[in-house]
Amino acid sequence: MKIAMVGATKGIGRALARVLAARGDALFLLGRDAGDLAAASRDLALRSPARSKPPPHALLDLEKPESFAAALDAAERGLDGLDALIVSAGLFASQEQLESDAILRRRVLDVDFARTVELLELGRERLLARGGGRLMAISSVSGDRGRKPVVLYGAAKAGLSAYLEGLDHRFHESGLRVIDVKPGFIRTGMTSGMAEPPFAADPEEIAPGIVRALDGGTPVVYVPGIWRFVMLAIRLLPRAVMRRAGF
Numbered sequence: 001m002k003i004a005m006v007g008a009t010k011g012i013g014r015a016l017a018r019v020l021a022a023r024g025d026a027l028f029l030l031g032r033d034a035g036d037l038a039a040a041s042r043d044l045a046l047r048s049p050a051r052s053k054p055p056p057h058a059l060l061d062l063e064k065p066e067s068f069a070a071a072l073d074a075a076e077r078g079l080d081g082l083d084a085l086i087v088s089a090g091l092f093a094s095q096e097q098l099e100s101d102a103i104l105r106r107r108v109l110d111v112d113f114a115r116t117v118e119l120l121e122l123g124r125e126r127l128l129a130r131g132g133g134r135l136m137a138i139s140s141v142s143g144d145r146g147r148k149p150v151v152l153y154g155a156a157k158a159g160l161s162a163y164l165e166g167l168d169h170r171f172h173e174s175g176l177r178v179i180d181v182k183p184g185f186i187r188t189g190m191t192s193g194m195a196e197p198p199f200a201a202d203p204e205e206i207a208p209g210i211v212r213a214l215d216g217g218t219p220v221v222y223v224p225g226i227w228r229f230v231m232l233a234i235r236l237l238p239r240a241v242m243r244r245a246g247f
Helices: 011-022 034-047 065-079 095-100 102-129 148-174 203-216 226-236 239-244
Strands: 002-006 026-031 057-059 084-087 133-138 176-183 220-223
Touching (some): 002 011, 011 026, 011 034, 057 065, 095 102, 102 133, 176 203, 203 220
Parallel strands (some): 002 026, 002 084, 026 057
16 A cells, blocks of 8 residues: 555554555655654665665644645655555643643644644545545544543544544545544553553554554554453443542
């Protein structure tokens, strides 16, 4: 596949890009740091089965929506087409940080919902113009139910997941496959220093499952898979129990 990736320099996106490069997919990297992009591109070239030239890349900052169109145009030119757009970039902060810092709160809500949706809309237009394709975004299990530790971050991810589901309903028959990836607790730079819950995983452990969802056009995928059942149980809890619960 010809895949544009936003956020392939770190965490889940980096692990996913390495799996895709190793099997020979054509990648175009998009991100806000030119040095990180160049380093990731060199790394992926070494992992390619053909040891091809490093994947091309361009700047795209989720906090600067004016950069979106030009970056996607560059990806289409660089790949000579586009089969998929994967957005794994985002911001994270604790509930306490978001409650006490209005500027940070606005940034997280903006990037994780509004700006991501704006970018996906541009990707949707381009994919549909080519007859369809795959549109994937990394959401979170935090969006499945309102919970005390992730009120604000969870709200942004809930909005993103609702958008992705609606998009799937609206454009599935037109050939668009929309994939909502819902990770549980993953050990990345964003979660460094946080207490780990059960079923914590490394990015490399979940990347193969995300690739399978990409290939199959699976509408919703929980990674690791155990989180599907964990969140089902949490969604079924009465509100009175949730008020008393600390998770």
